[in-house]
Structures are given as C-alpha cells and as structure tokens.
Amino acid sequence: MSPHVGEVHRAEFGRVVAALAGRFGDLDLAEDCAQEAFVEAVRRWPVEGTPPNPGGWLTVVARNKALDRLRRESTRQARHEEADMLHQQHEADPGARVTSVTDERLRLIFTCCHPALAPEARVALTLRLLGGLTVPEVADAFLVPERTMAQRITRAKRKIGAANIPYRVPRDAELPERLAAVLAVVYLVFTEGHLPGSGGAEQRADLTAEALRLGRLLRDLMPDEPEVAGLLALMLLTDSRRDARFVGGVLVPLAEQDRARWDRAAIAEGHALVRECLRRGRPGHYQLLAAVNAVHTDAARAEDTDWSQVLALYDLMLAATPTPVVALNRAVAVAEVSGPAAGLAEVDGLGDALVGYHALHATRADLLRRLGRPAEALDAYDRALALATNPGERAFLQGRRATVATAAASAQ
Structure with a gap:
C-alpha cells in the first residue's frame, strides 16, 4: 500500500466500514468489502489519480462490491431484488459525497461497545473497525497472539449477528449503560497509546490520535x-x-x-x-x-501545584468511584499534602487489592525512598520491575533503583 493510500486508509477505513454496516447490517461483509475497495484504490489511483473525495469514492466502490457479493451468494430471488433496489437507489458517481457518515460511525461505535460483548472484545472491535488497525496491530496492543485476537474479533462479530444486536444509537432510556461502555473503550484505547504495554514503544501516537478522534466525534454528536x-x-x-x-527512551515523571x-x-x-x-x-x-x-x-512549575485541590478532587472521585486504583492515586496526593509517611500508610492500607499492579509497587518504592528506607525501597522497585512492561517506564524504574542502591552502598 502506497504511503498516500495508507494515510487515506487510516483516516477513512472506519467511515467506509460504518457506511456499509449501516446499509447491510453485516460487519463481516462491511469489513471485507472495505478492504477490497482499498485494494482497488491501490490498483487504480496511481493510474487514474486520487479522486476529489477519496472517502466517498471508497464507500461507493465498497458498496458496489457488497451488492455484487450478495447477488453471487444469494439463492433467493428476494435477495436479488433487494440488491437491485439498493443499487438503483444509491447509484452515484464514485466521487460523490456520502452523507450521514458521522452518524453511521457513532452507530458502529455503539454496536462494537454493546454490553453483551466482553470488554476486551469491545476494545478489539473498536480498534479494528473504527481505527482501521490490522489484526496484528490490535493483537500487539493487548499482548496476545495474532490468532487469538483474530478469533476474539470473529467471535464478537458473530455474537452481534446471532444476538441481533441493533446497529443504532440506543434510545434515551438505554443511553447511560451504553454510553458508559463507549467511554470506557475510548479511554482504554487512549491509555494503550499513552503508555503501551507491548510492542517495544514508549508511546503510540496512532492510538492516542484515534481515541481523540472518537472523543471529538462523540462530543460533536452528544x-x-x-x-x-x-x-x-x-x-x-x-x-x-x-x-x-x-527523554532518550526513559519516562520522565x-x-x-x-x-x-x-x-x-x-x-x-x-x-x-x-x-x-x-x-x-x-x-x-x-x-x-x-x-x-x-x-x-x-501550574507553571511543579512546586506551584495545588495538591490540596488535587486531594479534594480525589476525595470526590473516591466517593463516586471507590476503586483501588482511585485510592492509590489519592494516596499520591496525600503524600504531597501530608508527607510520604501518610501516603505510605494509605498505600499499605490497600492490602492485596493491587498486588499485581506495577504502579502500586512503584509508588511504594518512591515513598520508601523518600522516607530513607532503602532496603524496602529496593524490594519494591524489584516488584514493580517484575510487573512493568513499558520499556520507557522500566528504564525509569531501573534508574531510580540504581540510584537508591548506590546511595545505600555509600552510606554503609
């Protein structure tokens, strides 16, 4: 795929899939024909030139391919008649603008994020169908083999079809439950780009950009x-x-x-x-x-940060969302307001709730370092390093651990 077509693919793939899914109600058909349309673009655009509206061109080509496939695969006259009717209604110049694309994309987001689907399947479908990421890219983002991710995506699409999950924005009464799932998925996409757990990259700008694009889309429509x-x-x-x-591949606090x-x-x-x-x-x-x-x-400088206000906000957040992660973040604010000993007491009060979460041990290590307890700090750094996967974060933790070890050795 040429660089230019690759850029169009990233920008338009979700639009094309959404338009086809809205018209035919079949995610597999929509995805396959969208891919075929891009193959056609790779073949024709270098010779014919890029059309004025690449997204519209791709959508029309993909739609026609879907209609052709329905005709070939249908064994019932009714399907032939339906395809002919759709073709007559929507026959257009490939450069023509396709309307209501934005609404179609929102419907596809809500379809991908239906509460009947497992959370990891919601994220995978959103990345694959709306973000245009390849299956290997999605698999890499979530530390699973490509085959596993392909099966996960396939099962999710089949469940959508078997359960007759509607391709629509939910009614007002359904919105709170569905919207929460959508927002959670978009934020997960963002956090995976902000601090990836796989792939050897410190950050993934493509994922953060995709999450911001989805956030703006939701903002415009809601x-x-x-x-x-x-x-x-x-x-x-x-x-x-x-x-x-x-800086230099190392996380900067x-x-x-x-x-x-x-x-x-x-x-x-x-x-x-x-x-x-x-x-x-x-x-x-x-x-x-x-x-x-x-x-x-x-705050213009770190020392100008109003930590009392940060702590007050975390107090509100903990009351509304009483999760261990929120409590851990609140403990960091407590340490800044009342000292590292107070913060450590809050962290240790979490018990085993976050024992497998590297940030818990990294936070303990820093607080123990500030309290002048190097042996315990080194142990906490080791536990954090055993769990952390982002290369930049690991480099930071290794650097801090080395500093504490050197200071402890000098003090002996």
Whole structure:
C-alpha cells in the first residue's frame, strides 16, 4: 500500500466500514468489502489519480462490491431484488459525497461497545473497525497472539449477528449503560497509546490520535453529555504532555518534565471543557480526572501545584468511584499534602487489592525512598520491575533503583 493510500486508509477505513454496516447490517461483509475497495484504490489511483473525495469514492466502490457479493451468494430471488433496489437507489458517481457518515460511525461505535460483548472484545472491535488497525496491530496492543485476537474479533462479530444486536444509537432510556461502555473503550484505547504495554514503544501516537478522534466525534454528536466532555478534556490534557514524557527512551515523571514542551493549545482546549463541566454541576469520573489534570497543567512549575485541590478532587472521585486504583492515586496526593509517611500508610492500607499492579509497587518504592528506607525501597522497585512492561517506564524504574542502591552502598 502506497504511503498516500495508507494515510487515506487510516483516516477513512472506519467511515467506509460504518457506511456499509449501516446499509447491510453485516460487519463481516462491511469489513471485507472495505478492504477490497482499498485494494482497488491501490490498483487504480496511481493510474487514474486520487479522486476529489477519496472517502466517498471508497464507500461507493465498497458498496458496489457488497451488492455484487450478495447477488453471487444469494439463492433467493428476494435477495436479488433487494440488491437491485439498493443499487438503483444509491447509484452515484464514485466521487460523490456520502452523507450521514458521522452518524453511521457513532452507530458502529455503539454496536462494537454493546454490553453483551466482553470488554476486551469491545476494545478489539473498536480498534479494528473504527481505527482501521490490522489484526496484528490490535493483537500487539493487548499482548496476545495474532490468532487469538483474530478469533476474539470473529467471535464478537458473530455474537452481534446471532444476538441481533441493533446497529443504532440506543434510545434515551438505554443511553447511560451504553454510553458508559463507549467511554470506557475510548479511554482504554487512549491509555494503550499513552503508555503501551507491548510492542517495544514508549508511546503510540496512532492510538492516542484515534481515541481523540472518537472523543471529538462523540462530543460533536452528544454535546449535552458532561462525561463525554470530561473524557475529551482528560485525553487532551494528558496528551498535551506527550512530548515531555520521555527523554532518550526513559519516562520522565510529571514533576520533572520540561513544561515548555507541553502543548498549550491542547491545554487551553482541555481547560475550557473542564470549566464547561463545572458549570453543569453533574460531576462524574472522567470530569473529575480531567479536573485533576487541569490543576497539574495550570501550574507553571511543579512546586506551584495545588495538591490540596488535587486531594479534594480525589476525595470526590473516591466517593463516586471507590476503586483501588482511585485510592492509590489519592494516596499520591496525600503524600504531597501530608508527607510520604501518610501516603505510605494509605498505600499499605490497600492490602492485596493491587498486588499485581506495577504502579502500586512503584509508588511504594518512591515513598520508601523518600522516607530513607532503602532496603524496602529496593524490594519494591524489584516488584514493580517484575510487573512493568513499558520499556520507557522500566528504564525509569531501573534508574531510580540504581540510584537508591548506590546511595545505600555509600552510606554503609
């Protein structure tokens, strides 16, 4: 695939699949014919030139291929008649603009994120069908073999068909449950790009960009949902620090980042969304996380951070979402407000809830280091390193461990 067609594939694949899925109600057919349309583009565009509206061209070509396949595979006259009717209704110049694409993409997101599907299947389908990622890329993002991911995606699509899961935005009464699943998937896509657990890369800009694109799409179509605005704000404010998060392949903690490298336009947009959420007065998990990030990005220097406000926000978040991860993040704020001993007490109070989570041990290690307890800190760093998979994060932990070990040896 040429670089130009590759760029179009990344931008338009989800649109084409969504348009076909909306028309034919068959995800396998939609995906296969979308791929065939891109193969056709690789063959024809270098000779004929790129059409003025590549997405429209691809959608029409893919639709015609789907109609041809239905005619070949159908054994019932009714299917022939249906295909002929669809073809007559939608016959158009391949360069013509295809309408309602945005709504179709939203419907496909909600289809991929139906609560009847397992959470990992929702993420995989969203990445594959909306993001245009290949099966190997999706498999790599989730540390599973390609064959396993292919089977997972196939099973999810079959379940959608067998369960007659509707290809539509849910009714208002269904929206809260379905919207929560959609937002969770988009955030998982973002976090996998923000700090990948596989593939040997410190960050994956393609995944964070895809999550931001989906967030903006949801924001445009659901402007009155404060959690949608909150999620978009959270992603913008987090992504604004991307260029400062790694130096030489090593993770740089927030307090040590070069703030001149932060993206001020993304910060301004994120802050505006947070202020909008505050005016609505309906706080939720993503809005509160966005507010925490707004406090961090509002400080010109690390020492200017208003940790009391951060702690107050985590108090609200813990009341609304009482999870161990929220409690761990709150413990970090406690340490900044009341000292590392108080923070360590909060971390140790979590018990075994996060024993397999590397961030728990990394947090303990840092607090023990600050308390001058090197032997315990070294043990905590070792446990964190045994669980951490991101190369940049591992490099940071190894560096901190070495510093503590050297200081301990010098003190003896």
